[in-house]
Amino acid sequence: MARTPLGWPVVRQLLSGDYLGRGAAVQSRQTREMTPRTAEADRVVQSVCPYCAVGCGQRVFVKDEQVTQIEGDPDSPISRGRLCPKGSASEQLVNSPTRQTEVLYRAPGATDFQTIERDTAIDMIADRFVAARAAxxxxxxxxxxxxxxxxxxxxxxxxxxxxxxxxxxxxxxxxxxxxxxxxxxxx
Structure with missing residues (x-):
């Protein structure tokens, strides 16, 4: 495709009446053809950011039961669609390949951790809590x-x-x- 002065953004701005360059006149073809990464989501779930006690609202976009994107919820009266840098990056918390998904236990004197069941871990904590209280x-x-x-x-x-x-x-x-x-x- 040959480039002509009529394709220059400033000329497009003047010809289209978009004098401030805030509309379609300054968009490239690539930009016009892009779709948001949230467009393919199967569903959107409302949630709350897990990082601090503020309780910013989040919209969690899910496709094939996997979180694909997390954004601020504009309907939240607390954050009105805004998230701090940690909240904006919370999708990484969910999808990180290093996320711990099993309960690990290291016995007294042991050097290695072993995987145990969640219910076993809860029972161990409760037993120790009660024993420490009594002692x-x-x-x-x-x-x-x-x-x-x-x-x-x-x-x-x-x-x-x-x-x-x-x-x-x-x-x-x-x-x-x-x-x-x-x-x-x-x-």
Missing amino acids: HWQDVDDQGREVRRTMGIASLGGATLDNEENYLIKKLFTAAGAIQIENQARI
């Missing part, structure tokens, strides 16, 4: 005051949890008698 339970302090607490367990929450999750964790640890409950956001 360090205090009914009274050194001065004879009733305290009914344990110093054997503590909680350090993270900023990726939302308010409801932090509320439930606080209630769980308080009910278990823990008094050392902190959150990363306050440290």
